[in-house]
Amino acid sequence: MLYHLLLPLKDSSFAFNVVRYISFRSAAAMATALLICLFLYPRFIRFLQRKKYGQEIRDDGPETHFSKAGTPTMGGLLILAAIITSTLLWARLDEPRVWMVLSVAVGFTAVGFVDDWNKIARKNTKGLSGKLRLLLEFAISGATIGVGVWMFGVDTAVPVPFFKDVSVELGWGYVAFAAFVITGCANAVNLTDGLDGLAIGPVMTSALTFGVLAYLAGNVNFAEYLAIPYVAGAGELTVMTVTIAGAGMGFLWYNSYPAEIFMGDTGSLPLGGILGTLAVLTHNEILLAIVGAVFVAETLSVIIQVISFKTTGKRVFLMAPIHHHFEKKGWEEPKVIVRFWIISILCALVALMSLKLR
């Protein structure tokens, strides 16, 4: 919004020309989201405590988690408010891809909120039925990408990382594929969100990685030089990705061990949904598996555990998702968290290396 308001003033003062630059607006957007979270979380936490909107803890989980009962949840509401506000302030609003990400963000926040609300109001740990939740997520992401393909020229070919000029053309099948990527990513982040700060760390590294990838894809010279698909307007997504890092840092200030607040499904579903949408719109659908390898590993651990338990009656991990396995092995919670962050940084670097390794 500020781009549209301030740029015309450049004739009266050349200083306003600065809003033309993605780099300036990205820095401002990150600072805005960070400050919103840093200043508003203490009040928000007090509000949630007053309303007694606290986490119910499952009694079959690790014992170290029992003392977390009553920790305020639904903290994701403020993360998303900060991301959306800061994006509306600093991104160019004439770029349809920004609106596509925003629509997934709002839709998935609504689904997550209803789920959390059900848990809080009914005081149980189940929330929305899994099938209904997946259906809603699939519908929201499919509708968004469908409109993108139909009206805004979203490409339907999926590039294969590490190979120059290799891509798979899916036609309209791309919409279902993209919805699967977005919904899968949302649920993978949701599964990861089981220790203090565990999910938000890799969410931030992934968002920043997509920030770089979006910037490069949106610049015709860089895209040509690196032999990646050029995506007109993708540069504006960089402004959005850094708001995730800014809001994430603000949230982590309070969610770091021992957490004063959890993000809830209200946070994990839209954050994962946004990452999936960024991967789709910058055409890094397959690379997402490397950028978000921590989320993939958490999900695979659950799939392996469930299949093994159902077929053989034996567990592969002490408990799934895999972060619980390490807790059960006796690692302190902060150790698991920081090690997973380090792995996620390493994966982000490998993903960035793929730009040159092709």
Ligand code: 57M
């Ligand atoms: C979300 N949510 C946390 C919090 C957070 C299929 C099955 C593997 C599903 C899985 C599951 O339900 N995952 C979804 C995991 C919960 O956190 C809330 O949920 C939000 C995210 N959706 O924001 O509001 C608990 O996680 C802890 N937590 C923190 N710090 C944080 O910053 O400590 C969360 C955020 C919180 C808190 O304790 O209460 C969760 O784990 O419920 N199910 C599981 O993860 C369960 N695994 C399981 O049943 N494994 C079996 C299966 C696969 C065969 C096995 O291995 O034998 C475990 N989860 C729990 N207890 N709590 C095990 C039992």
